[in-house]
Amino acid sequence: MNLGDRKRLILQAIIEDYINTAEPVGSRTISKKYLTNTSSATIRNEMADLEEMGYIEQPHTSAGRIPSDKGYRLYVDQMMGQQELNKSQDDLIKREFTDTLGEIDRLIKHASKLLSQMTQYTSIITTPQVKKTYLKHIQLIKIDAGTVLAIIITDAGIVRNSVLRLMRDVPSDILEKISKTLNESLCGVCIEDIAGIILKDTDEGYAGYKEILEQILPELIQTLIYSDKVEVYHDGAANILNLPEFNDIDKARRFFNTLEEKDLLFNVLKDSQENINISIGSENKYEQLQNCSLITATYKVNGKTIGSIGVIGPTRMEYSKVISIVDCMTNNLSDILTKIIKY
Amino acid sequence: MNLGDRKRLILQAIIEDYINTAEPVGSRTISKKYLTNTSSATIRNEMADLEEMGYIEQPHTSAGRIPSDKGYRLYVDQMMGQQELNKSQDDLIKREFTDTLGEIDRLIKHASKLLSQMTQYTSIITTPQVKKTYLKHIQLIKIDAGTVLAIIITDAGIVRNSVLRLMRDVPSDILEKISKTLNESLCGVCIEDIAGIILKDTDEGYAGYKEILEQILPELIQTLIYSDKVEVYHDGAANILNLPEFNDIDKARRFFNTLEEKDLLFNVLKDSQENINISIGSENKYEQLQNCSLITATYKVNGKTIGSIGVIGPTRMEYSKVISIVDCMTNNLSDILTKIIKY
DNA sequence: ATTAGCACTCAACTCTAACGAGTGCTAACA
DNA sequence: TGTTAGCACTCGTTAGAGTTGAGTGCTAAT
Numbered sequence: 001m002n003l004g005d006r007k008r009l010i011l012q013a014i015i016e017d018y019i020n021t022a023e024p025v026g027s028r029t030i031s032k033k034y035l036t037n038t039s040s041a042t043i044r045n046e047m048a049d050l051e052e053m054g055y056i057e058q059p060h061t062s063a064g065r066i067p068s069d070k071g072y073r074l075y076v077d078q079m080m081g082q083q084e085l086n087k088s089q090d091d092l093i094k095r096e097f098t099d100t101l102g103e104i105d106r107l108i109k110h111a112s113k114l115l116s117q118m119t120q121y122t123s124i125i126t127t128p129q130v131k132k133t134y135l136k137h138i139q140l141i142k143i144d145a146g147t148v149l150a151i152i153i154t155d156a157g158i159v160r161n162s163v164l165r166l167m168r169d170v171p172s173d174i175l176e177k178i179s180k181t182l183n184e185s186l187c188g189v190c191i192e193d194i195a196g197i198i199l200k201d202t203d204e205g206y207a208g209y210k211e212i213l214e215q216i217l218p219e220l221i222q223t224l225i226y227s228d229k230v231e232v233y234h235d236g237a238a239n240i241l242n243l244p245e246f247n248d249i250d251k252a253r254r255f256f257n258t259l260e261e262k263d264l265l266f267n268v269l270k271d272s273q274e275n276i277n278i279s280i281g282s283e284n285k286y287e288q289l290q291n292c293s294l295i296t297a298t299y300k301v302n303g304k305t306i307g308s309i310g311v312i313g314p315t316r317m318e319y320s321k322v323i324s325i326v327d328c329m330t331n332n333l334s335d336i337l338t339k340i341i342k343y
Numbered sequence: 344m345n346l347g348d349r350k351r352l353i354l355q356a357i358i359e360d361y362i363n364t365a366e367p368v369g370s371r372t373i374s375k376k377y378l379t380n381t382s383s384a385t386i387r388n389e390m391a392d393l394e395e396m397g398y399i400e401q402p403h404t405s406a407g408r409i410p411s412d413k414g415y416r417l418y419v420d421q422m423m424g425q426q427e428l429n430k431s432q433d434d435l436i437k438r439e440f441t442d443t444l445g446e447i448d449r450l451i452k453h454a455s456k457l458l459s460q461m462t463q464y465t466s467i468i469t470t471p472q473v474k475k476t477y478l479k480h481i482q483l484i485k486i487d488a489g490t491v492l493a494i495i496i497t498d499a500g501i502v503r504n505s506v507l508r509l510m511r512d513v514p515s516d517i518l519e520k521i522s523k524t525l526n527e528s529l530c531g532v533c534i535e536d537i538a539g540i541i542l543k544d545t546d547e548g549y550a551g552y553k554e555i556l557e558q559i560l561p562e563l564i565q566t567l568i569y570s571d572k573v574e575v576y577h578d579g580a581a582n583i584l585n586l587p588e589f590n591d592i593d594k595a596r597r598f599f600n601t602l603e604e605k606d607l608l609f610n611v612l613k614d615s616q617e618n619i620n621i622s623i624g625s626e627n628k629y630e631q632l633q634n635c636s637l638i639t640a641t642y643k644v645n646g647k648t649i650g651s652i653g654v655i656g657p658t659r660m661e662y663s664k665v666i667s668i669v670d671c672m673t674n675n676l677s678d679i680l681t682k683i684i685k686y
Numbered sequence: 687a688t689t690a691g692c693a694c695t696c697a698a699c700t701c702t703a704a705c706g707a708g709t710g711c712t713a714a715c716a
Numbered sequence: 717t718g719t720t721a722g723c724a725c726t727c728g729t730t731a732g733a734g735t736t737g738a739g740t741g742c743t744a745a746t
Binding site for chain 1 (some may be wrong): 708
Binding site (some may be wrong): 018149253260 | 502
């Protein structure tokens with residue numbers, strides 16, 4: 001399995017040249033640009049071996065070699081230098097984020113835009129998952145006769161609201177009392193557990209307005225379930241039109257259609273709960289993505305994973321660069337989010 | 344200026360055939376498919392006239408004719424039959440909307456998706472503009488020591504919230520009182536006027552917690568200004584890849600880049616405050632859109648315009664169909680929105 | 687006023703030949 | 717035994733030439 005130094009160098013040269021040029025790499029190119037002390041003939045021999053081992057392949061007889069998925073994998077796992085972000089890039093990320101103290105969803109979308117701009121690929125992102133966080137505050141506000149606004153704040157700083165319709169009018173002070181009691185019994189409970197708990201506690205502690213509560217609760221639970229609709233956004237889709245692998249209008253169309261399959265993207269992002277996750281070409285579970293590579297990572301609040309971001313690009317991706325950007329991005333995102341919440 | 348019946352028929356035939364086929368239309372085609380009693384030679388003569396008048400043009404000498412922007416304009420203004428939506432389409436719109444009682448922003452996005460699906464072009468849409476609506480309720484909620492959540496509800500049913508950071512702790516009951524006073528003095532005021540009013544009223548009525556108020560107000564005003572960031576979404580961008588006019592990867596790329604210019608889209612939507620607005624090709628203010636046509640309309644709450652939706656497609660657009668869909672869509676949207684709010 | 691006929695134009699397509707980048711193999715060399 | 721030079725071969729790409737066909741404008745006849 002060990003390749004020998006020269007084979008490694010040749011493989012690396014092929015991969016890096018191909019990442020830059022998107023053209024098959026020939027033995028002569030390598031001999032001229034990378035291994036200047038070795039003749040093209042020798043390199044041809046080595047390349048034949050590498051091809052036999054499955055690290056590179058030939059699109060057709062009289063063309064140079066391109067890396068296979070297996071080749072990329074080896075490259076990512078063993079050969080790729082961890083690229084340092086240059087300071088201006090690093091700064092950019094930091095600056096952009098500190099400018100955006102505000103709604104959490106906006107922050108996430110902003111991150112997505114930034115990510116696609118910096119990588120020049122397409123970014124995908126999920127909004128924070130509410131149900132994994134813990135209730136911090138709940139408040140019912142009367143708007144009209146029969147209309148109540150429920151506000152839910154979780155420990156991840158996520159605010160969700162929903163309008164409840166009631167059959168009859170409920171006075172403000174009763175709503176205030178109900179809010180208080182709900183807070184007392186539910187504060188700190190994980191959102192996904194609330195539905196169960198509310199129902200159980202119905203009998204205790206709400207003496208005097210049980211009837212009203214029975215109207216509010218189902219609606220409220222509905223809201224909680226509803227509010228967990230995680231959304232998937234993408235940004236920079238147009239970037240891929242600049243890549244030669246999508247010059248074919250058909251391939252471009254297929255790519256765009258895949259991007260509109262939100263469920264698929266959601267699953268892809270959900271599956272990768274590693275700190276940072278790299279799927280190369282055929283390694284992808286979904287057929288539509290098997291000519292792409294995906295780099296995904298999760299963002300956290302207080303160490304708790306609440307969402308994911310990622311980059312989709314061609315298998316010929318600038319792995320090193322993208323990985324460091326995604327990494328830096330999630331770190332900053334998690335930092336800022338945690339700060340926003342903690343203050 | 345009056346064309347004469349046969350010229351009108353020929354122009355109409357050219358436009359409708361071109362809308363369907365995206366191919367230049369020749370005299371023979373018209374003679375065979377549309378004006379079967381007239382020979383191609385006669386039609387050629389008429390076409391020469393129409394070209395001289397600027398209603399049609401020839402991409403190159405030995406090709407058929409295609410409509411000019413002026414031709415489309417005449418068609419839209421005078422010749423186009425108002426297409427009835429077939430019942431299933433009409434139903435679809437109604438059904439989809441009634442299913443989506445929920446957050447207003449979500450409703451808008453859903454409309455956008457539906458619009459692009461039904462037209463097979465790209466839809467664009469603005470979220471509701473807060474500043475044109477009137478304050479219905481404002482509420483401050485204490486989250487932590489020093490952290491306050493401000494909730495703003497407007498008469499259009501829009502809910503916005505924002506976290507305020509204060510230098511020192513403010514007890515809940517004071518916040519409650521402030522909320523009450525703010526409500527009394529601001530309820531019914533147009534959002535864009537609030538900043539002025541708040542400052543003016545600072546001296547009256549808030550005796551006892553003026554100091555606290557002075558901390559909260561600037562932040563609150565900030566929120567109000569901030570909350571008016573109208574966002575622009577689009578959907579169905581991939582649809583245009585199915586059109587022959589965007590088969591050229593370069594044109595596709597330019598189109599996608601235009602879609603990412605949110606400011607431009609926003610202005611386009613803002614400019615068209617007519618009930619329904621049609622811009623054809625070169626009529627568009629922005630150069631990037633001059634090979635497209637745009638159909639936009641506004642949606643309302645209680646008769647008050649709060650946002651716009653629209654469709655972008657090639658100048659060869661199915662005007663009749665799109666207009667009726669956009670029209671139906673905005674009517675339903677306005678209805679539902681008004682109902683949601685009124686209840 | 688309409689139409690048939692004809693010469694003309696020009697994009698699109700097909701076919702072919704030349705080109706050149708790259709390979710594999712062989713034989714010579716260190 | 718590993719390396720290299722040389723050479724024949726492959727095959728995608730490009731450019732040019734020829735062909736086709738849809739469509740036009742013009743003219744003369746009806």
